[in-house]
Amino acid sequence: xxxxxxxxxxxxxxxxxxxxxxxxxxxxxxxxxxxxxxxxxxxxxxxxxxxxxxxxxxxxxxxxxxxxxxxxxxxxxxxxxxxxxxxxxxxxxxxxxxxxxxxxxxxxxxxxxxxxxxxxxxxxxxxxxxxxxxxxxxxxxxxxxxxxxxxxxxxxxxxxxxxxxxxxxxxxxxxxxxxxxxxxxxxxxxxxxxxxxxxxxxxxxxxxxxxxxxxxxxxxxxxxxxxxx
Numbered sequence: 001x002x003x004x005x006x007x008x009x010x011x012x013x014x015x016x017x018x019x020x021x022x023x024x025x026x027x028x029x030x031x032x033x034x035x036x037x038x039x040x041x042x043x044x045x046x047x048x049x050x051x052x053x054x055x056x057x058x059x060x061x062x063x064x065x066x067x068x069x070x071x072x073x074x075x076x077x078x079x080x081x082x083x084x085x086x087x088x089x090x091x092x093x094x095x096x097x098x099x100x101x102x103x104x105x106x107x108x109x110x111x112x113x114x115x116x117x118x119x120x121x122x123x124x125x126x127x128x129x130x131x132x133x134x135x136x137x138x139x140x141x142x143x144x145x146x147x148x149x150x151x152x153x154x155x156x157x158x159x160x161x162x163x164x165x166x167x168x169x170x171x172x173x174x175x176x177x178x179x180x181x182x183x184x185x186x187x188x189x190x191x192x193x194x195x196x197x198x199x200x201x202x203x204x205x206x207x208x209x210x211x212x213x214x215x216x217x218x219x220x221x222x223x224x225x226x227x228x229x
Contacts (some may be wrong), residue, residue, distance in 0.1 A: 004132050009128040015042060032068070032072040053090070056092060057093045060191075092135060093156060104200065122182050123181055153192060162185060164212060166179065
């Protein structure tokens, strides 16, 4: 995330906070406290700048409200909102990009399918994927044109059914995934009204086979034709 937003590193008017705990399964209280300290210091050192923070759309998932990571993210949001600084908080869905966190659902499933690694497939689960470049384009647009002191969801207007995601990856790589079906998971709504309103102006296209385009972009195969639409 920090690398993708490096264009802002010399802009004093905007502070992009792209550090902190990124593993949604984390229960590391020390790591949480370190992020709080970094946030507090960043706010104090940049009182006249727009402070941009990346939270998570999982806050909207009723089944995850007890998770320490989500409680931590909500606490960070409260710290920023109560600081007196100008801010934008972006609740982001599952980001797909090159490098970064290998534990994200996109990279995790790709690796499992490609390598034949066993995993539990939650038959009723949905996951929302957004390209790191699309995330940057949307945030970059909103920093200039969006509402200050607001929390905005940055996500794909369409969430993907997990079994269909795995099937698409199987077809793309020509491999059968090694999974155990589990009757678990559900769907939760993400309000993407802001994203849908500005997508065209930001140069972002969610139409077409978005998942397959992500696969071709970040895991290109020589015998697979590029996706056009």
